[in-house]
Amino acid sequence: MTDPTIKGLTETLRLMRTKSELTRAEVTDSTGWGRSTVAARLDQLQASGLVVPSGEAASTGGRPPAVFAFAPGARVVVAIDLGVTHARVAITDLSHQILTSHLEPIAIGDGPEAVLGTVAEIAARLIAEAGRRLDEVAGIGIGLPGPVDHATGRPTNPPIMPGWDGADVRGRLTELLGVSTVLVDNDVNVMALGEHALVYPTVDNLLFVKVGTGIGAGSISAGVLLQGAEGVAGDIGHVAVLENTEVACRCGNTGCLEAMAGGWALIRDFKALGLDVETNADVVGLVRAGNADASRMLRTAGRYIGQVLAACVSMLNPSVIVIGGRLAESGEHLLAGIREVVYGRSLPLATRNLRIVTSSTIGGAAVMGAATMVINHVLSDAGIADLL
Amino acid sequence: MTDPTIKGLTETLRLMRTKSELTRAEVTDSTGWGRSTVAARLDQLQASGLVVPSGEAASTGGRPPAVFAFAPGARVVVAIDLGVTHARVAITDLSHQILTSHLEPIAIGDGPEAVLGTVAEIAARLIAEAGRRLDEVAGIGIGLPGPVDHATGRPTNPPIMPGWDGADVRGRLTELLGVSTVLVDNDVNVMALGEHALVYPTVDNLLFVKVGTGIGAGSISAGVLLQGAEGVAGDIGHVAVLENTEVACRCGNTGCLEAMAGGWALIRDFKALGLDVETNADVVGLVRAGNADASRMLRTAGRYIGQVLAACVSMLNPSVIVIGGRLAESGEHLLAGIREVVYGRSLPLATRNLRIVTSSTIGGAAVMGAATMVINHVLSDAGIADLL
Numbered sequence: 206m207t208d209p210t211i212k213g214l215t216e217t218l219r220l221m222r223t224k225s226e227l228t229r230a231e232v233t234d235s236t237g238w239g240r241s242t243v244a245a246r247l248d249q250l251q252a253s254g255l256v257v258p259s260g261e262a263a264s265t266g267g268r269p270p271a272v273f274a275f276a277p278g279a280r281v282v283v284a285i286d287l288g289v290t291h292a293r294v295a296i297t298d299l300s301h302q303i304l305t306s307h308l309e310p311i312a313i314g315d316g317p318e319a320v321l322g323t324v325a326e327i328a329a330r331l332i333a334e335a336g337r338r339l340d341e342v343a344g345i346g347i348g349l350p351g352p353v354d355h356a357t358g359r360p361t362n363p364p365i366m367p368g369w370d371g372a373d374v375r376g377r378l379t380e381l382l383g384v385s386t387v388l389v390d391n392d393v394n395v396m397a398l399g400e401h402a403l404v405y406p407t408v409d410n411l412l413f414v415k416v417g418t419g420i421g422a423g424s425i426s427a428g429v430l431l432q433g434a435e436g437v438a439g440d441i442g443h444v445a446v447l448e449n450t451e452v453a454c455r456c457g458n459t460g461c462l463e464a465m466a467g468g469w470a471l472i473r474d475f476k477a478l479g480l481d482v483e484t485n486a487d488v489v490g491l492v493r494a495g496n497a498d499a500s501r502m503l504r505t506a507g508r509y510i511g512q513v514l515a516a517c518v519s520m521l522n523p524s525v526i527v528i529g530g531r532l533a534e535s536g537e538h539l540l541a542g543i544r545e546v547v548y549g550r551s552l553p554l555a556t557r558n559l560r561i562v563t564s565s566t567i568g569g570a571a572v573m574g575a576a577t578m579v580i581n582h583v584l585s586d587a588g589i590a591d592l593l
Numbered sequence: 594m595t596d597p598t599i600k601g602l603t604e605t606l607r608l609m610r611t612k613s614e615l616t617r618a619e620v621t622d623s624t625g626w627g628r629s630t631v632a633a634r635l636d637q638l639q640a641s642g643l644v645v646p647s648g649e650a651a652s653t654g655g656r657p658p659a660v661f662a663f664a665p666g667a668r669v670v671v672a673i674d675l676g677v678t679h680a681r682v683a684i685t686d687l688s689h690q691i692l693t694s695h696l697e698p699i700a701i702g703d704g705p706e707a708v709l710g711t712v713a714e715i716a717a718r719l720i721a722e723a724g725r726r727l728d729e730v731a732g733i734g735i736g737l738p739g740p741v742d743h744a745t746g747r748p749t750n751p752p753i754m755p756g757w758d759g760a761d762v763r764g765r766l767t768e769l770l771g772v773s774t775v776l777v778d779n780d781v782n783v784m785a786l787g788e789h790a791l792v793y794p795t796v797d798n799l800l801f802v803k804v805g806t807g808i809g810a811g812s813i814s815a816g817v818l819l820q821g822a823e824g825v826a827g828d829i830g831h832v833a834v835l836e837n838t839e840v841a842c843r844c845g846n847t848g849c850l851e852a853m854a855g856g857w858a859l860i861r862d863f864k865a866l867g868l869d870v871e872t873n874a875d876v877v878g879l880v881r882a883g884n885a886d887a888s889r890m891l892r893t894a895g896r897y898i899g900q901v902l903a904a905c906v907s908m909l910n911p912s913v914i915v916i917g918g919r920l921a922e923s924g925e926h927l928l929a930g931i932r933e934v935v936y937g938r939s940l941p942l943a944t945r946n947l948r949i950v951t952s953s954t955i956g957g958a959a960v961m962g963a964a965t966m967v968i969n970h971v972l973s974d975a976g977i978a979d980l981l
Contacts, residue, residue, distance in 0.1 A: 210625060212625075213625065237598060237600075237601065237626070237630075238625070239627065242625075352942060361942060362942070409822065410821055410822040422908065424908065426814060426819050426821070426826075427817060427819070427820065429815060429817075431814050431815070431908075431909065431910075432815065432910075433798055433814070433909055433910020433911065433943075434797065434798040434910050434911060434912035434946060434947075435910055435912075435942055435943065435945070435946065436910070437910045437940070437942045437943050438814075438908060438909055438910040439907075439908060439910075440907050440910075440940060440942075440943060441904070441907045441908055443907065443938075443939070443940050444903060444904045444907050444938070445900070445903065445938050456940065458938070512833070513904060515832060515833065516829070516832045516901060516904040516905070516908075517904070517908050519827075519828050519829045519831065519832050520810065520812065520819075520826060520827060520829055520904075520905050520908060520909065521819065521821055521826055521908065522819075522820075522821020522822050522823055522824070522825045522826040522827075522828075523821065523822060524822035524823075550831075550832070550833050550846070551831070552825070552828060552831050552844065554740060554749060554750070554823055554825045554828075555821075555823065555825050555828065557823070558822060558823065559822075
């Protein structure tokens with residue numbers, strides 16, 4: 206069972222984060238502690254730097270009651286978004302404010318030793334630039350472009366991360382930066398957390414879909430990120446969208462969603478039409494330049510994605526679907542295809558309040574979600590002890 | 594914010610339910626209350642009857658400490674499973690023990706006034722038979738064979754419940770039985786809760802699929818039932834499993850899962866083959882009698898269901914899928930079709946520990962789930978006040 210002191214401390218911090226400041230009396234009301242216990246706990250929080258005195262509340266006569274506030278700058282967070290060709294590193298405070306950040310081109314295939322080394326160097330430099338110290342880091346959050354074993358934080362047979370299978374990401378980052386709290390998840394879950402925290406904090410049921418080289422989803426249900434039994438919930442890229450086809454997928458099956466609508470499949474199909482594309486960015490460029498074939502193909506890709514999302518909508522009944530990832534930047538054609546099928550193929554009750562939108566944090570959701578993982582953890586019953 | 598007294602009371606009850614009994618010192622440890630507060634709260638719980646003294650713990654010298662236990666018989670629950678042609682009513686205690694139950698044939702089309710009247714009469718009779726009083730009822734839980742608006746507990750355009758659209762089920766049962774706490778959900782969610790509570794209490798990610806006249810699912814994810822934004826999560830019967838088809842569904846679309854594999858569709862297809870069936874029970878009977886055509890058709894239905902479940906497995910990553918409902922009683926053919934597609938079309942990581950099984954609570958899951966809804970609520974922070 207959780208120590209009741211810990212519960213009281215996290216509850217007090219939660220209230221301060223919501224209400225901006227609390228009087229001693231409000232702390233007493235929220236915890237049920239006696240006066241002397243409240244005083245001791247507030248002292249403890251002040252000693253940790255997480256709570257500071259904050260002016261004085263309006264008095265009803267006599268000595269004005271002391272007022273306390275959460276101090277989000279007491280600790281910093283290292284947030285890392287690792288892609289196949291980029292690493293974005295940000296230093297944030299405990300209220301998601303980005304203090305400083307950097308985008309570095311990398312090659313994920315260089316392996317964990319080289320890539321994590323680069324990332325750690327950048328993080329150390331950014332922390333110094335922000336005028337902070339490594340011992341002020343509450344934790345490191347990192348999103349990886351592949352499946353992650355939830356229990357160990359290790360990549361599990363990641364198809365586009367050669368050399369990373371089973372890599373001890375947590376252990377290596379702890380070694381490099383001397384920070385014991387390291388949280389790892391796949392990029393899509395991290396983007397879902399970031400989009401939720403930044404743009405839709407009051408939406409309880411949100412589905413984030415990343416359409417890039419592969420296709421994946423992260424679901425916030427009743428306010429909580431779905432992980433599933435093995436931590437692979439949302440891995441929808443290999444759902445069959447076409448039966449009796451010979452279109453081969455990277456996974457060995459045929460007719461998978463990503464074999465019809467993922468970035469690599471679109472590049473294949475664009476080339477077959479004689480269009481000159483090598484990267485997702487090329488695909489996006491052609492569509493945005495108004496190429497009719499390219500636009501039509503993005504709409505068709507959207508329809509395939511919509512087919513799988515219609516099943517997800519029936520199963521999860523979200524009120525917002527956010528389409529992110531590199532190909533979401535191609536504009537309305539992809540979205541139109543998705544909407545056509547989802548609205549056409551779902552029961553009215555499931556779609557009457559459903560919005561399907563493009564990510565409004567292009568490039569930023571992942572790093573923000575990596576910070577969210579850490580903030581949620583270190584201010585929870587399970588994580589607060591390390592900050593005291 | 595929740596009253597800290599309430600939190601302490603529910604936490605104490607939760608611990609007693611898990612550990613069977615607690616000493617005063619253990620209550621102090623778990624709540625952080627002082628001695629006099631613990632004494633007052635234990636008095637309050639004893640006065641409510643929810644907690645009773647329970648012998649004495651081994652003493653370390655001096656006066657033996659008093660020991661307390663949860664008393665599940667302090668209140669009773671009315672659990673109702675309403676189907677198209679049956680009503681099952683059970684009286685349970687607060688630990689899911691069924692005290693008495695009754696199965697009554699009904700016609701759902703008689704409407705809420707008649708059906709709820711019948712059900713209330715049966716409940717009142719059963720309560721008396723169990724030697725209990727109406728004022729000892731903690732709450733009523735009821736599962737309905739159609740979509741339910743989560744906020745109001747009212748059926749919403751239920752396709753097989755003529756006359757029930759928008760019916761005030763809560764209000765009517767409160768009126769008839771004088772019980773203010775009434776919880777309503779659709780039958781599939783209730784069955785998922787029941788199967789989870791009875792058979793898989795330690796499984797955190799479970800998907801329950803009802804294959805009857807229609808097809809629906811209820812998902813327990815991270816231990817919690819998914820409701821979705823509108824309370825219609827799991828309504829998978831109208832996901833498209835066949836494109837470019839003219840097979841019409843009851844919903845107005847074509848190629849829906851239930852139009853290919855639901856009970857009404859199977860009866861249609863069996864008849865087209867000249868087989869003499871009128872009900873789901875007839876279909877089950879033919880398959881169990883070894884009819885080769887019937888067995889083949891159930892396997893095909895299983896494959897369609899598997900197609901949708903493969904998408905659900907990718908999205909939710911459950912570790913157990915339970916197949917229930919009338920047609921699940923037809924034996925291995927349906928299950929074989931489901932397994933073939935789910936295991937064949939999912940990524941290895943999502944299925945390496947996935948079990949797909951037939952419900953082991955045939956007929957009993959729904960009523961048990963209805964009781965679970967009530968027990969979870971009345972012993973929670975939101976519901977406990979009514980019992981004190």
